[in-house]
Amino acid sequence: MKSITRLVLGIFVLFGLSWIGLVAYPYMTFAELKADRDSVTNELTPPGVPGVAQQGSHVFAANGCVYCHSQFTRDKDEGGDIDRQWAKRRTVARDYMNDRQVFLGVSRLGPDLTNVGVRQKDTQWYYRLLYHPQSINPTSIMPAYRWLFREQKIAGQAANNALKLEGTEKPRPGYEIVPTAEGESLVAYLLSLKRDYNLPEAPEPKE
Amino acid sequence: MSQSSSPTLIEPSATNRAVRVPVLFFFASGFAWLLVASILWLLSVVQMADPNGWLSCANVPWLTYGRVYPVSLDLLVYGSASLFGIGVAIWILARMAKTPLLTGWLPFFAGALWNAGLVFGVWGVLGGGSTGREWLEFPPYTAFAIFVAQIIIAVWAVGLCLFRRQRQLYVSQYYLLGAFIWFPWFYATANGLLNVVGASGVAQSAIHWWYFGCLFGLWLTPLGLAAAFYFIPIILDRPLYSEGLALLGFWVLAGLAGWTGLTQIIGGPLPAWMITTSIVAKVLLIIPIIAVAANLHLTMKGQFELIKSNLALRFLMIGAMLYGLSGIWDAINAFRTIDRITQFTLAVSARNYLMLFGFFFFVSFGAIYFIVPRILGRFWRYALLVRWHFWLSIAGLGFLVFDLTIAGVLQGFGLMDPKVPIPAILDMIAPFVTGQVVAALVIVVANIVSLFSMLTVLVNPVWHAATEKAPEPILDLGEEMPVA
Numbered sequence: 025m026k027s028i029t030r031l032v033l034g035i036f037v038l039f040g041l042s043w044i045g046l047v048a049y050p051y052m053t054f055a056e057l058k059a060d061r062d063s064v065t066n067e068l069t070p071p072g073v074p075g076v077a078q079q080g081s082h083v084f085a086a087n088g089c090v091y092c093h094s095q096f097t098r099d100k101d102e103g104g105d106i107d108r109q110w111a112k113r114r115t116v117a118r119d120y121m122n123d124r125q126v127f128l129g130v131s132r133l134g135p136d137l138t139n140v141g142v143r144q145k146d147t148q149w150y151y152r153l154l155y156h157p158q159s160i161n162p163t164s165i166m167p168a169y170r171w172l173f174r175e176q177k178i179a180g181q182a183a184n185n186a187l188k189l190e191g192t193e194k195p196r197p198g199y200e201i202v203p204t205a206e207g208e209s210l211v212a213y214l215l216s217l218k219r220d221y222n223l224p225e226a227p228e229p230k231e
Numbered sequence: 232m233s234q235s236s237s238p239t240l241i242e243p244s245a246t247n248r249a250v251r252v253p254v255l256f257f258f259a260s261g262f263a264w265l266l267v268a269s270i271l272w273l274l275s276v277v278q279m280a281d282p283n284g285w286l287s288c289a290n291v292p293w294l295t296y297g298r299v300y301p302v303s304l305d306l307l308v309y310g311s312a313s314l315f316g317i318g319v320a321i322w323i324l325a326r327m328a329k330t331p332l333l334t335g336w337l338p339f340f341a342g343a344l345w346n347a348g349l350v351f352g353v354w355g356v357l358g359g360g361s362t363g364r365e366w367l368e369f370p371p372y373t374a375f376a377i378f379v380a381q382i383i384i385a386v387w388a389v390g391l392c393l394f395r396r397q398r399q400l401y402v403s404q405y406y407l408l409g410a411f412i413w414f415p416w417f418y419a420t421a422n423g424l425l426n427v428v429g430a431s432g433v434a435q436s437a438i439h440w441w442y443f444g445c446l447f448g449l450w451l452t453p454l455g456l457a458a459a460f461y462f463i464p465i466i467l468d469r470p471l472y473s474e475g476l477a478l479l480g481f482w483v484l485a486g487l488a489g490w491t492g493l494t495q496i497i498g499g500p501l502p503a504w505m506i507t508t509s510i511v512a513k514v515l516l517i518i519p520i521i522a523v524a525a526n527l528h529l530t531m532k533g534q535f536e537l538i539k540s541n542l543a544l545r546f547l548m549i550g551a552m553l554y555g556l557s558g559i560w561d562a563i564n565a566f567r568t569i570d571r572i573t574q575f576t577l578a579v580s581a582r583n584y585l586m587l588f589g590f591f592f593f594v595s596f597g598a599i600y601f602i603v604p605r606i607l608g609r610f611w612r613y614a615l616l617v618r619w620h621f622w623l624s625i626a627g628l629g630f631l632v633f634d635l636t637i638a639g640v641l642q643g644f645g646l647m648d649p650k651v652p653i654p655a656i657l658d659m660i661a662p663f664v665t666g667q668v669v670a671a672l673v674i675v676v677a678n679i680v681s682l683f684s685m686l687t688v689l690v691n692p693v694w695h696a697a698t699e700k701a702p703e704p705i706l707d708l709g710e711e712m713p714v715a
Contacts, residue, residue, distance in 0.1 A: 028389075028392055028393060028400065028408075031400065031405060031408060032389070032408065032412065034482065034485065035408065035409045035412050035413070035485060036412070038482070038485040038486040038489075039409075039412075039413055039416070039449065039485060039489050041486070041489070042441065042445075042488075042489025042490045043416070043417075043420065043489065045490070045505075045508070046437050046438070046441035046489070046490065046492070046493065046505065047420055047424070047437070047438050047441055050430075050433070050434040050437035050438065050501075050505075051424060051430050051434045051438065053434075054430070054431050054432045054433055054434035054437075055430075055431045055432075055434065057431075057432060082363075084363060085361055085362055085363020085364075086298075086359040086360065086361050086363065087292075087295070087297045087298065087359070087361075088295075088296065088297020088298055088300065088301055088361065088363070089297065089363075090363050090364075090365065091296070091297060091300055091301065091365075094575055096496070096498075096499050096500055098497075098498030098499075098571075099498065102497070102498040102567065102571055103498060103571050103574065103646070103647065104646055104647040104648060104649050107649035108646075108649040109649070114498070114500075115499075115500045116500045117432060117433045117500050117501065117502070118432075119500060120432040120433045120436075120500060121431065121432040122432075123432060124429065125363070125435070126432060126433055126435045126436050127363060127364075128433075128436050128496050128499055128500075129575075130365065130495050130496070130574070130575060130579055131575055131576075131579065132575035132576070132642075132646060133279075133657070134653065135653050158283065161654060163654040163657065163658065164282075164654070165279070165282045165657055166282065167278065167282050167283075167287055167289060167295055167296050167297070168283075168287075168289045169295075170289050170290055171290070171292040
């Protein structure tokens with residue numbers, strides 16, 4: 025071919041089709057999703073996400089949690105997600121409509137986090153996991169996130185969110201380990217990961 | 232074919248002199264980033280194998296796995312692979328345009344901007360400013376610098392094709408123009424909509440994985456194929472078997488590659504048609520692969536033994552074969568029955584490494600080994616280093632891909648079975664995660680050898696063809712233009 029105009033035109037048009045289909049179209053349609061109202065509880069589904077959890081999603085991003093943890097579950101015939109009881113149903117677009125940042129993830133060196141806030145509600149558990157993962161599970165390959173915590177002098181009573189540590193992990197006397205604001209928001213984010221409500225477009229699969 | 236028959240070729244020609252500074256600048260910074268990326272990548276692989284060892288750097292947040300690993304991959308793609316590819320592209324485009332290059336400072340300036348973007352990108356991600364989106368971790372402000380650099384290079388490339396003296400456009404120019412127009416487009420789209428404007432909900436995921444498909448299919452692939460289609464015929468001193476076949480491959484790639492990315496999230500919370508379209512597109516990408524393989528095979532026909540003596544050709548040809556291999560792998564893996572097992576496992580990394588360390592770096596190194604002596608007027612000093620680079624790369628890559636694939640399949644079957652707890656799966660793949668350290672170490676050593684062999688060129692004196700006898704040939708030389 026000798027004409028550069030035709031070449032450049034072809035380059036634009038052919039690529040533009042995928043841009044329309046996978047960028048422009050989802051950009052417009054997913055902005056228009058509306059929450060559902062549960063017929064039994066009369067609550068909005070999915071529920072809103074608290075602001076501190078939205079902040080925590082940035083901590084989740086900054087420290088690379090997504091390289092080992094996914095946040096979506098596939099249908100029963102597409103993998104072991106539901107059998108593993110990570111979820112009762114597959115996740116659909118509406119599950120994420122309130123998330124400012126969506127991390128589906130492509131790696132599962134650790135468990136899926138779609139519903140981690142349903143499985144584990146104990147804040148202290150999350151702090152101990154982040155501070156010393158092997159204290160929760162001795163064979164875990166999760167790295168420790170010590171910089172999400174700080175040591176502070178106990179002023180009068182011990183802080184509510186101070187870590188309950190044992191053995192060599194124990195801070196020096198008169199001091200305690202507490203999560204930083206970042207650590208707290210990350211745990212708030214993890215606790216907010218609950219997709220245990222019903223959505224009409226994603227019924228629970230029959231056994 | 233050999234220097235003695237056309238000795239003047241080694242002397243830097245006018246075009247070579249004109250593009251010398253920008254091309255060398257891109258190569259040099261590409262090598263620098265390759266070194267940084269290799270070390271960080273090795274560190275991340277060691278951290279994965281030994282999460283509580285002293286290298287896990289638990290008290291130094293900016294050196295922890297969650298930050299080092301993404302930075303190393305980003306530097307491999309946006310640092311060395313992209314900079315090598317652009318350097319090679321500048322040389323090809325200037326050569327093919329057959330026009331005096333008056334604006335060599337423009338790509339040089341773009342390269343400087345690009346490097347600045349990378350420096351701040353590394354700083355940003357290690358410092359805790361990662362966007363947390365795979366392959367797009369750089370904070371928006373550094374992405375902007377890289378975007379401006381892309382635009383400058385795109386304008387320069389289109390300009391060079393507009394003012395060309397050679398009327399006929401060669402297939403390499405197609406691929407390069409495509410790559411230079413597409414990359415700023417999808418890079419700006421993804422960074423803008425994900426990290427600046429903020430798309431809502433899973434629109435982010437659609438855009439994010441669309442971007443991933445584009446990054447590999449419409450940036451790295453066309454850059455690599457342009458080099459393969461340019462240098463292989465030149466070195467063989469015969470025209471490409473069929474330009475029509477190469478163009479067919481180009482147009483199919485242009486139409487399909489943008490749709491392929493969503494195969495990464497099969498079963499994800501997106502409309503079924505999007506994911507099915509992605510699967511179909513990925514399988515159909517077999518067409519350009521067959522076109523490329525047939526074309527290069529028929530071009531090579533009867534001269535395969537040259538691979539033994541000509542090291543640049545060897546890198547290029549093996550790279551092109553690895554393109555085919557990674558594409559076939561991709562197509563097979565796209566089927567839901569297979570993907571259901573390999574999804575979320577280390578097999579995903581195996582494929583990315585095959586594409587990156589295999590196809591792209593092999594082709595780039597072949598081109599670099601061809602270009603650098605011509606641009607400097609100096610020979611490679613030690614062919615042995617180049618041979619070591621080749622065999623170490625092959626051994627490391629082969630072991631890495633094999634190791635991660637087995638690990639991925641084991642991990643995949645483990646994840647499918649709800650009775651196997653996650654720690655048991657990790658125990659199962661632990662030996663392979665350790666094996667990955669060995670493979671990565673071999674690849675990193677290979678990369679360091681390539682850097683070293685690059686540096687030894689500078690030790691050799693400039694060879695004056697008019698007065699001196701040709702030294703022992705290391706790399707065969709051929710005609711300058713591949714078009715018959």
